[in-house]
Amino acid sequence: MTLRTRFALAFAAIGAVVALLVGALSYRAASDRVVAEIDRTLRSATVALAHAEERGGQPLVSEVIAQVPELYPGPDRPGPGDEPERRMVLQTVAVDGTVTRLGGPGVPLPVSDTGRTLAASGRAGDTDIAEVVVAGRTYRRLTTALGGNRGALQVAVRIDETRRVLGGMAREIAGVSLVAMLVAACAGVLLAGRITLRLVRLAEAAEEVSADGRAVPGHVDLTGGRDEVGRLSTSFGRMLGRIAAARDAQERLVHDAAHELRTPLTSLRTNATVLRRVAELSPQARDRLLDDVEGETGELAHLVEELVELALAGGQEEAEEAVELAAVARRVARRVYRRSGRLVHVDADDTVVRGRPQGLERALGNLLENAAKFDPDGDDPIEVRIRRGAVTVSDRGPGIDAAALPRVFDRFYRADTARALPGSGLGLAIVRDVAEAHGGTVTAGPRPGGGARIGFTVAGSRLLPGAEWQGDR
Template sequence: MNLRSKFAIAFAGVGAAAAILVGVFSYQAASERIDAELDRSLLTTSAEVAAGATQVLAPSPVTRGPDDDHDEAQPMVAQAIAPGGTVRPLGGRRVRLPVGDPDRALAATGALGDHRYTDFTAGRDDYRVITVALGPGRGAVELGIDVDESRHVLKGLAARITGVSALVLAVAALAGWLLARQITRRLVRLTDVTEQVSDGRLDDVAVPTGGRDEVGRLATSFDRMLGRLADARADQDRLVQDAAHELRTPLTSLRTNASVLRRFGELSPQARARLLDDVDGESRELTHLVDELVELATRRYEAEEPAPVALGELAESAAERVRRRSGRAITVEADASALTGQAKALERAVANLLENAVKFAPEGPIEVVVRGGRVEVLDRGPGIGDDDAARVFDRFHRADGARGLPGSGLGLAIVREIAQAHGGSVFAEPRPGGGAVVGFTVGADLLLPNSHPGHVDG
């Protein structure tokens, strides 16, 4: 059963339950009201009959009742009960009302006005009977009235309540179906979209957005999610294509060297040494490229738990590693900026910036400046052209002057990913006097309070 049918059935059930409850309570209230009025009428009429006004027992002009009973013209019957228990008819229908022991007790010892009600059936006719005491030793008057008219009114009321309940049920079902159709229309369209996405379609799928209710918010959120999913798949496709392109060069070189190794015995010692160095270098480049590809594709740095991080100490640690590896002079100038972030990932970002500076600026000092959540690496290399400044952080991008240099072209792309994961951005710009300034920022909301300016030299 679909959601629309469930809504329709639920609305119909609620409407029917409400109509039935209202009908039952209305019927009970009407029945109690009619019975109360009938009892009061009987009490009043019995007093008139006791006073001798027996004309109220005479036939009325009506000759046929609702049940086609010829006695409806004369609906009442009365009789007197002597203190000794004998019964004498007073008029009305020719029906003998039953006299029980409580009735004889009222006739014999009952105080003036004491009375009791009973119900009595004779043939097809139902009677409401009252027995009223006339005083001690004076007997009692017993008066009965045919209640078929009242029962007929109640039956008609029950029939009308049933009809109204059925009408309410039908209207509620129709209203529920229409309302469910209106509510579920966008859900049905959204379900169609999700089925298309499950079949692998992402680019040409239109999500029906609109509205401020929960369905509208769901559609908007799904549209954003679908957009991010499409972007992620596009990035994945570009990464695979770029990786295939970058892997092709070292693999081709390795295959070439492997073919030369078949003639290893024919080579001179110098040629053998160069060949082995070339194979070793290509293998290390290939290993480095694969490691960075895996890190970039799996975003392993995102699994690290955030913790308080002092950017100055982190920059000094990264600078010390690059100093040992390259032998270059690297100075660190930092304030006491600290943030809640992933220490290993941020240190990797600073190290990548330093390795990039070492590669492109083979001479001259390298500086690291940390101020207010901004990390800058400054060198005196050839600088960055305007065309390359906008693309230097793209995956596998290399400037024209860097084609022959080692590297995977992924180091700065990883820096951008880490910076964005910390709510910041990256930048690359020329340095006054020559060289380049490359770095990243972190989100201001991640910076810890009470940071004070400081200085760390490496």
Template structure:
């Protein structure tokens, strides 16, 4: 991946550099050539005006002594041109250096009647390129040829092109190295992430270290990947513990049922009391097994969060849960609730309320004072006057399958309060438990405060005297 990134970076830079160099060279070349062409045409225009204003002959442009300049010397000095003089019918009267070609158009210009008649063309002389102009002297007296060599201009442009190519090559090499360096820095950690994923897929090890350094997108991806592995590891650990604890809890009633089933073959030989005890024990263990399975299913359903949230009144759910617990336990339950409406999953919240009430009834077995259920805002708590909770057990009362030593002889699976905790967390709240002043325990949960639905207050009723009858 780093190599591809470096090559791509180098290719883009190369294309940009070459395009910029090409455009720059073309612009410079055009400016230089246009400038040289303008100078040449300026000289030719001066020659045109000169022959148009004066009656000149070919001899006026012959070379003279070094002490006196001729019009030919003026032409050569200004643009370092080659000057050749043509006589009548285009005969060469004084040859240039090098000799310029005499074409049919040049001979026609030499025989032209109008002074200043000019023709332009380009020619290659002894391997070099020239601009050539032939200006008629008029009256068929001849013409003057002036030529400017391209070589000086082209040498300059050739050097410019070579420098541009060299600079472009240097830029491309530097861009390639910079791209390779950037690829190593940016994509190096990104390349390691697939290796970590492949290692996890191959070994199943969720504790594999993930590179999470840096604050850019790659670092964020690494942290997200590391967090995902952490959540998967935690989920796997919870699943493993659930299976182990469930297996342990299921083994006890199943072992008892298996032992009792072995006695069924000779149930006719047992005394009446032993028969009654066997049947009662089997019913009790079966009921315990059914309750355990139901609570496991409820816990799994609560973890899936399949139920859709709706607007519910916590006080109404508290009344329903209290009525169900009264029928099951026969205990008196007092409810203190406001009219709070929340957006939550009703079945899950009802299950949590019922578990709290049945837990209080179980630990306050034989109590004479009523169990209290209080709902205030998004906080729910159940108060009892039972033996309370040992300080060592308080941190673990919401663990799955955890049962205090004092509760080993009581019915239950240790999942009731775990379901309460799962429901609270699923609703953005927490579960809590502490001892009650004067004896007993207070156990409850809270929901996310933002789940509370704010109802507009109704206007006060109009005065009855003002109401028409």
């Protein structure tokens, strides 16, 4: 059974229950009100009869009825020309059970055992109400004890038409309840269709992704609505977008890596072929060949290292913690000095960010090593400036051409002036991925007086007060 069918059946069931409850309560309220009005009229007639007997003599029915409030307007109301008293049957029951008719239609009302008991020994005011059938007609009878061995009074009114009216009302209520149930079922089908439509699209999109492993954002419209289903659709659409972007990035990385690996592998294959004739080579040629093999192997190892770093730069496996950027910059500056002999001047505030320490250290290290590579013999130290999550590394190297600025952070991109230098073109791409993983951006531009300024930022929402860092230490 589909979810849409379940929703439709649930709406129909709820509509049926509500309609039946409302119908039953409405019928009960109407029936009770009608019966209460009849009983009120019977009691009024009984009071009038009792007052007439207290005055002595045989009470006139017309006088009694004149004192009784008119019965509720309805089917039992007499038509034109009918006498009001013909609606009621009035009689007395003596202590010994003898019945004396006082007026009304000549209907022999039966006297029950309860009525005889009230007439013989009942206290004044004790009553008994019952419905009796006489000659195929239904009467509602009120028996009231007079007390003091005076017997009891009985007043009855015919209620056949009232029962028919109530029966018709019950049938109408049942019909209305049935219509309400059908309307609820139709509304349930429509609402279920609207509710489950986006869920069906989600299921189709998920099945499509699971079938071929490809996420195509926008292929299925998953947006719309502010309810839970709408939020789920929107989140699922974003997830598909992220999956598609991650897959595209993965494919680009594999394609670019294959392209970059092809050059050192081709060189190594050529050198391996030459090594088969190593005995024929002069010592100088052998040395150049081995140096070439060693250099290509080192470049290949470095390229593989950077590929691994690039693949893990935006990963979620590293736990986030409070990171003091100044401490990271000083630690990386000492490492760069040991490797290249270049001095690094760190000008940093007390910025503390919530981030991945290894990723941030890798990004800072790539920026400083890149600056040292392009300005190996500079007399001025490399400068690192940190202000409120913005990191900038400045050098006095050849700078960056304006045409190359938009591409310096692309994977494997190397400017013409850098092709003679070692490197794979992945260092700045790693910086960009680390910055994006921390909600920031990358920047590159010329430095006044010559050189380049390259850096990255961290999202402002990740900035933490310095006191928090002190507490963590």
